[in-house]
Amino acid sequence: MFITLNGEPHELDGPLSIADLLTKLSLDPRRVAVEHNYAIIRRHLFADVTVHDGDRIEIVNFVGGGSTPGYRS
């Protein structure tokens, strides 16, 4: 199945929890925030929310910046 991960198509074997997706991507769940179909998922629910075919996932973290020009969304 395919999901849209941070704006790009991403192939997965099948439905899985957000917690499992983060593990698959080697991401520390304490360091990121996750949007599932435009809704923010609280960290304690990462194991309970399932990602399905066609879903949109955004994973963000903190990067260096002050008042730096960013990307135009």
Added chain:
Amino acid sequence: MNDTALVIAGRRFTSRLIVGTGKYPSHAVMAQAHAASGTEMVTVAVRRVNITDRSRESLLDYIDTKTIFILPNTAGCYTADDAIRTAHLAREAGLSNWVKLEVIGDERTLFPDSEALLEATRVLVRDGFVVLPYTNDDPIVCRKLEEAGAAAVMPLGAPIGSGLGIQNPNNIRIIREFIRVPLIVDAGVGTASDAAVAMELGADGVLMNTAIAGAREPAVMAEAMKHAVIAGRMAYLAGRIPQKMYATASSPVDGVVTR
């Protein structure tokens, strides 16, 4: 010298210098600069995780969160909706409900969009955020931001990254009179004297990134900024002499040895 701490939304800061985390040659240089600056608050941006390149080290590994409070920002947002969404993500990823709110209105100047900034401030205050908006140096907008519930207002001294120094000192002085919440001059500082000027005008703090990160020796400039902010603050509290066009002798006029 007796000075009160900088208090924003009930949180006390001894250092009045807030520093960015972008544009440093390396995370290690950034950490050295932060230590040299004596800062107790740094601002960080929120971005999509790079899925394909996981090799880069985490920024947070280089910030001493025992002594430094992290202030997420919404840099790069051009609409109120994007800024609000980014603030919520930052709260979820981070350690607090504080946000340095940026809603940019123009790519070349990076000037804030005052209308969208006010709208986003109102929404985020309602959503329980401590909002520190980056704003134009417009006293009326600053007053409205305070009325909207901003915990501090952060007028620019000059365009972001320009290093031009405080372009409209009179407005900063007027803003200080207009508002009760802390005034942080955010952006435009190029060198230490600019930071001192901001503080002499009555700013409660200064936020900068490029002036330190872009200096040839970031850690040395960071230390210079630390002293400049302290010097400017002390000069403000001490009360400067009035400016006059002509000389006033500082030695007694009487008893001068003459023929």
